[in-house]
Amino acid sequence: MTDPPATRAPRRSPADRYKWTALTNTTAAVFMSALDGSIVLIALPAIFRGVHLDPLAPGNIAYLLWMIMGYRLVQAVLVVTVGRLGDMYGRVRIYNSGFAVFTFASVLLSFDPFDGGHGAMWLIAWRVVQAIGGSMLTANSAAILTDAFPKEQRGFALGINQVAGLAGMFIGLVAGGLLAAWDWRAVFWVNVPVGVFFTLWAYRTLRETGKRGGGRIDWWGNITFAMGLSAVLIAVTFGLQPYGGHTMGWTNPLVDALITGGLVLLAAFVAIENRVSSPMIQLSLFRLRAFTFGNLAGLAISIGRGGMQFVLIIWLQGIWLPLHGYDYSDTPLWAGIFMLPLTAGFLAAGPVSGYLSDRIGSRGLATGGAVLFGASFLGLMILPINFSYWIFALLIALNGIASGMFASPNSSSIMGSVPGHLRGVASGMRATFQNSGTAVSIGVFFSLMIAGLARSLPHTLAGGLQQQGVPAHVATQVGSLPPVSSLFAAQLGVNPIQHLLQPTGTLTHLTAAQRQTLTGHEFFPSLIAGPFHSGLVIVFAFGATLAFLAAIASLLRGANPTVKPAPGPQEAATAAHLARPDR
Numbered sequence: 001m002t003d004p005p006a007t008r009a010p011r012r013s014p015a016d017r018y019k020w021t022a023l024t025n026t027t028a029a030v031f032m033s034a035l036d037g038s039i040v041l042i043a044l045p046a047i048f049r050g051v052h053l054d055p056l057a058p059g060n061i062a063y064l065l066w067m068i069m070g071y072r073l074v075q076a077v078l079v080v081t082v083g084r085l086g087d088m089y090g091r092v093r094i095y096n097s098g099f100a101v102f103t104f105a106s107v108l109l110s111f112d113p114f115d116g117g118h119g120a121m122w123l124i125a126w127r128v129v130q131a132i133g134g135s136m137l138t139a140n141s142a143a144i145l146t147d148a149f150p151k152e153q154r155g156f157a158l159g160i161n162q163v164a165g166l167a168g169m170f171i172g173l174v175a176g177g178l179l180a181a182w183d184w185r186a187v188f189w190v191n192v193p194v195g196v197f198f199t200l201w202a203y204r205t206l207r208e209t210g211k212r213g214g215g216r217i218d219w220w221g222n223i224t225f226a227m228g229l230s231a232v233l234i235a236v237t238f239g240l241q242p243y244g245g246h247t248m249g250w251t252n253p254l255v256d257a258l259i260t261g262g263l264v265l266l267a268a269f270v271a272i273e274n275r276v277s278s279p280m281i282q283l284s285l286f287r288l289r290a291f292t293f294g295n296l297a298g299l300a301i302s303i304g305r306g307g308m309q310f311v312l313i314i315w316l317q318g319i320w321l322p323l324h325g326y327d328y329s330d331t332p333l334w335a336g337i338f339m340l341p342l343t344a345g346f347l348a349a350g351p352v353s354g355y356l357s358d359r360i361g362s363r364g365l366a367t368g369g370a371v372l373f374g375a376s377f378l379g380l381m382i383l384p385i386n387f388s389y390w391i392f393a394l395l396i397a398l399n400g401i402a403s404g405m406f407a408s409p410n411s412s413s414i415m416g417s418v419p420g421h422l423r424g425v426a427s428g429m430r431a432t433f434q435n436s437g438t439a440v441s442i443g444v445f446f447s448l449m450i451a452g453l454a455r456s457l458p459h460t461l462a463g464g465l466q467q468q469g470v471p472a473h474v475a476t477q478v479g480s481l482p483p484v485s486s487l488f489a490a491q492l493g494v495n496p497i498q499h500l501l502q503p504t505g506t507l508t509h510l511t512a513a514q515r516q517t518l519t520g521h522e523f524f525p526s527l528i529a530g531p532f533h534s535g536l537v538i539v540f541a542f543g544a545t546l547a548f549l550a551a552i553a554s555l556l557r558g559a560n561p562t563v564k565p566a567p568g569p570q571e572a573a574t575a576a577h578l579a580r581p582d583r
Helices: 014-050 060-089 091-109 116-148 152-181 189-206 217-237 253-273 283-287 289-323 329-339 341-359 363-381 387-417 421-452 455-469 472-479 483-491 498-502 512-519 523-554 569-579
Strands: none
Touching: 014 060, 014 091, 014 152, 014 189, 014 289, 014 329, 014 523, 060 091, 060 116, 060 217, 060 421, 060 483, 091 116, 091 189, 091 421, 116 152, 116 387, 116 421, 152 289, 152 329, 152 341, 152 387, 217 253, 217 421, 253 387, 283 289, 283 421, 289 329, 289 421, 289 483, 289 523, 329 341, 341 363, 341 387, 363 483, 363 523, 387 421, 387 523, 421 455, 421 483, 421 523, 455 472, 455 523, 472 498, 483 512, 498 512, 498 523, 512 523
């Protein structure tokens, strides 16, 4: 008797193997790109010390702002353009080139040969180049996945990709603290081996599976869009800096000129796109409800999430951790560690919501996530400054879960609503909304926070210094420090009181008890706590409002396009009409 033939497991098809290869590579890419957007934020104290920059010198605030915002600004400006290039010349080709550019810039960043301001400018310039590579990666990764995965698995794949991106943003906070404790250049070294491996792997394994749109480059559209959006975001950067005796620069004529000029250029861009035969973006995509309202909801959530991240870091580093006995030099690392529940919540909810969106649709999950996101802001708003950590951890974990519930279904809804040959530009437009929201959020949240601080911080700070024996004229001088400087001092792990009083020689004329109080962990955090809480209430109320507006926009998106039945002849004709380049 012969044995029955062994049952063989079905072999996976090449297409099935390829989609997992594409998911792995693009997930690593968006993780690296997002990681580098935040890893510098937490490593800034070590970077400033490494290039010998005084964090409280007035002119150096600009360096700090550009190290934070320059990367986001470039990504916001370029993602639509490189997404369009991906549609024209091949998404994989542009994506692979982006990996090489990103890795090359990481190498140059880790070998800064200069010191002081020149060293800072070297870092800012190569961060711009790195952001160009990151834009090429993020703009085309979602389109590559949408091409590679069938529609019933698309939400899961895009959810994994989105989770990797936002997880990179939060993990960068911890990684930056750990690596900077060893060497500030290590925050750039970490990209090099990973970048080299995945660049080579991408060139060997990824292939074009989508259709190329052909056409020409819309030069006037690209120029007006890039210059207009850049002008607006640069104005935000200048608006945060003191000007002419004011705590912020929103009265600066240059800021007004940049905002006005930027809006005029963006209006010109819209007019150009309605007239050229091969537009940079397809404005007709905004006739699709899921695309339009999904992007509006994503913009509102991005503004809230980006601003909240910076505010929470300053809250922890500048007030809560010093009040609990942590040295200022250690607060950046511990702030990242104490924010881990936020990352954990997102990592738990992101893949699950992406999986569920493929089965039950995107609208309910995304809307519920936006509502929960707003509720977490309301909880943070009523939290006392010197909170109990388990309550704080629960609230930020809920915030992370809400972000995960929203991000994956929202991306799946947006990408599933557009014609296949426009997925590259649609991915770029989605990334532009997200990156612009993150960049604008810094300006919006910091402006609200600084406005809250400016009303009472100078008087509170000067009065507290005089009570500890500091002469009135010195106390007034320190109290007049712009609130933005106090915020960034806290973010950079610097005790501003000790830093500012030491050069005056005042500390040597005080008693030992007074010196210990002024330079200790609790004096500055205790003084700033009241004014800071007033600012927190304003920014969290604003964040909650944004979240609830996002929930309304999410409801208005209509039925999930990824779960609709196959279109009939009339729907197909409508889709073809929307995709025409002259529309």
